[in-house]
Amino acid sequence: MSKALVVYQSKYGGAKVYAEWLKSKTGCDIAERREVTEAKLREYSCVIFGGGVYAGRIAGLSFVKKNSALLSGKRTAVFAVGATESSEELLKNLRNANFTSEMSGMPFFYCRGKFDLQKMKGLDKMIIRMVQKAKNNNDASENGGGTFAGDVSDWTDEKYLEPVLKFLAGI
Numbered sequence: 001m002s003k004a005l006v007v008y009q010s011k012y013g014g015a016k017v018y019a020e021w022l023k024s025k026t027g028c029d030i031a032e033r034r035e036v037t038e039a040k041l042r043e044y045s046c047v048i049f050g051g052g053v054y055a056g057r058i059a060g061l062s063f064v065k066k067n068s069a070l071l072s073g074k075r076t077a078v079f080a081v082g083a084t085e086s087s088e089e090l091l092k093n094l095r096n097a098n099f100t101s102e103m104s105g106m107p108f109f110y111c112r113g114k115f116d117l118q119k120m121k122g123l124d125k126m127i128i129r130m131v132q133k134a135k136n137n138n139d140a141s142e143n144g145g146g147t148f149a150g151d152v153s154d155w156t157d158e159k160y161l162e163p164v165l166k167f168l169a170g171i
């Protein structure tokens, strides 16, 4: 009952990388959101959910809302994985846009992710191309495209896990 479980939802591998790093650093179990049953959740005293950010929403966070009764007796936290550079303001905005009032006291962390336009599927690719185009037209001060400039970016870094590791260690 003392083990921790990291549940993740990851479309292009960003949140998955962080879940795997957490596993190798702490020995916690990890599982994709769709594999996690109520019976499995009951085995753990600590559950962390991690999901990618899409148009400001943390993918799969409904997992925490749906299982709130089961999670209420456990140490629970959330991490989001997005392309935007990390800042206090970003964390505040993501929390405001995604957390219910019941989740307000839940620890929340942010890790910078990655994207590869070549691996993206139809609509996602179209959206990113549109963002790149809008940035190119409107924001000449940034190096053309801002966060989503170029076809491939990878900002994943173990340093983002420091606060998550502290949480897992109970600090």
Ligand SMILES: Cc1cc2nc3c(=O)[nH]c(=O)nc-3n(C[C@H](O)[C@H](O)[C@H](O)COP(=O)(O)O)c2cc1C
Residues within 6 Å of the ligand: 009, 010, 011, 012, 013, 014, 015, 016, 051, 052, 053, 054, 055, 056, 057, 059, 081, 082, 083, 084, 112, 113, 114, 115, 120, 123, 124, 125, 127, 128
């Ligand atoms: C259609 C689309 C929308 C996105 N919207 C955001 C966003 O609003 N904010 C952000 O920081 N990153 C955004 N991203 C970048 C993803 O959050 C980033 O690629 C992250 O690593 C995805 O995590 P995952 O691969 O685990 O799903 C978006 C990516 C796509 C394809």
